[in-house]
Amino acid sequence: MLLLSEHALIALLWLLPAIGKPSLVRHWWLAQASAAAGALAAVLLMAVNGVQPGLLFQLLIQLLAWVILRFSVRYLSGEQGQGRYLKAIGWLLVGATLVVASRDWPTLLGGWLLTSRALHTLLTFYPSRPQAGIAARREAVASRLAELCLLLGALLITWAVGSLHFAEAAQPLAEPVRQAARALGAVLVVCCVLLKTAQLPFHGWLTQVMEAPTPVSALLHAGVVNLGGMVLIKLAPLWSVAPATAWLLTLWGGMTAGLACWVMQTRISIKLRLAWSTCAQMGFMLLECGLGQYSLALLHLVAHSIYKAHAFLSSGSQVRTTIRQPASVLASSAWRHLASGIAGTALLVLSLQAWSHALAHPLQPPLLLVVIIGLGLAPLCQRLHGCVLALTLCQVYLLLHSLFASLQTDHAGAPLLCQALVALFFAALYLLQGWLARHPGHGLSQRLYALAFGGLYLDEWWVRATLRSRLALPGNPTLSGAQGGPPS
Known part of the structure; x- marks a missing residue:
């Protein structure tokens, strides 16, 4: 059963643009008003209840939504499907609000399902673009696998502790069987977060969604991907009683952070550099959680959200900015x-x-x-x-x-x-x-550059596993098309 909380009002506000059918002008106004009202509600709740991580992240989401919607009015001017775009934004923000507000497993799973479904609609805003459909399909496969891990993990933890609520997930257990079930469930939940935050080698969907409108990329990288970090912070007591999760988060997050930074340095496309940067930043955030530094992880999420929203929304002016920069030493x-x-x-x-x-x-x-x-x-x-x-x-x-x-x-x-x-x-x-x-001209340097330029080829097997059935059908893009052609 969904727990009603102080966040419920904000979720209800986003139902207005999600289910309404007003005129286009009123629809834009309604969506922006929902974002502004949601931000105001978060501020008032913090004034009454004090500053809490959930409310702080809620305020951040609402402010980002307001800025992105303001940007979208001009960006999508004259485009078909603006009403569909606004409804998808509304449902995505309902889902994100539920994830942040969740205090039990059903609310978390329902919020993430809703967010993923709405994101799929946004990623296919231009349905005639084959690459957009392929990227959306890959995101859907990764999300379904993540949600399956979350469901199985939640069932194991619920059976072990006898409760659906997060507050009781870390309670002491006497029976070794239940301790083992909870530990396995915690590992599965962490695997869900690894998939949702695009960790290597499951990163391909995040680096290939550039066919979507720029505001969608900003919302994805500044908000949706960060939800996994908020879940880790929310469930911090659970990880302390499941030591295997600390190893998993630290090693996997650290490896992703380092390797993704290396690959990012070889990219020319501004948006692709930002996408690989998101993989690296999420890896570093997972590393912080694995080290038990949840206050740093919270700071990292807030700073990363603000930076990525600005970076994507200002990506059109990056060429001018880069030209003015001094040459590298x-x-x-x-x-x-x-x-x-x-x-x-x-x-x-x-x-x-x-x-x-x-x-x-x-x-x-x-x-x-x-x-x-x-x-x-x-x-x-x-x-x-x-x-x-x-x-x-x-x-x-x-x-x-x-x-x-x-x-x-x-x-x-x-x-x-x-x-x-x-x-x-x-x-x-x-x-x-x-x-x-x-030694840029050394043979080893050239080979390592080619390896990094190809994304370490970690995505090859995942492409074949997720797209084999579609690629076998007549009229579908080839495998090289599914991979986005040569590295950018």
Whole structure:
């Protein structure tokens, strides 16, 4: 049974554009009014109940919907199917609201089913485009598999704990059989999130949905994909009693984050770079959850949503922006590359020590996160003014981390062995990146570039598995067409 909550009003608001049949002008006005009213309702609820992760994410979704709808009015001007577009947006926001508001398994499953069905309609906004249909089919296959994992996991957990509610999913269990059933159910739910967040090698549907209108891409990357992270945060106590999930999230998320970043660097298409960036960002968010850093994961989701919405909606001006950017600097020497990585990590460690004396509850991010973020600051640390900027970014990061730490409780995460494996992986990638920059003409560099340019060919088997039945029919696109032709 669906639990009525403070979010129910927001879901009801989105039913107005979803089921109504007004004139086109009134339909646009109704959809934008629903978004504005939903955002206002979230603000009022936070004023009454305090700032909570669910309400914060709800506010973010409503604001993103309002901005995307405002953008869509002009973007889709003169297009056929605007009414269908608005109804699908309405149903998608109803589903997303239910996912965020869910307190039991039926509500979560129903919300995700509704979101996926509405997304399918949006992805096929141009039904005459074969690539749009193929991408939508691939998304549907991935979503059905994810929802099957969620259903089986929910059934196992419900049988183990005797309740449909999330609040009781982590209660102590005496019987080993029920403990094992809950652990297996938790792993299946994590597998659902891996599929929903487009983790390698199930990423192909996300990187091939560029035939949809730009506002749909913005809503997908800034909102829909992020729902998986919100579910992980919501079920944080469950993962703490199922240690296998920490290993799964940390290893899979870390590998996806590193490899997707590598592939992204070879892309020329702006939207494809953003799509691979989303895969990497979601992988890093899963890594944070695997480490038990749910406050950081919440911060990551909010920042990623805002960034991706802006990036997609402004993608048309990126060519002009790129032309104005200065040319990239020459590759640094091996010692300088290594020193900049050490300097970035040292700046973060020193900042953490300084903040530990100023806070009543010091921030204690795992060593793995310190290493990854420090290596991310390394390019800035090759110049003195860059070091100043890196130090400033450390303070901004720690300030935001401390604010979000008051909203979400962290839990124990992956063991040190798991963290060490991922840390070695990222360190190796960092050193490899420096070597490739210094030896672009080397035979190994050329082979690795071709491998990354092809997306590591991880998507080949998934394409054949999901599209074999359609490709066998006369008149359907060829396999090369299903894969989107040569890499962009």
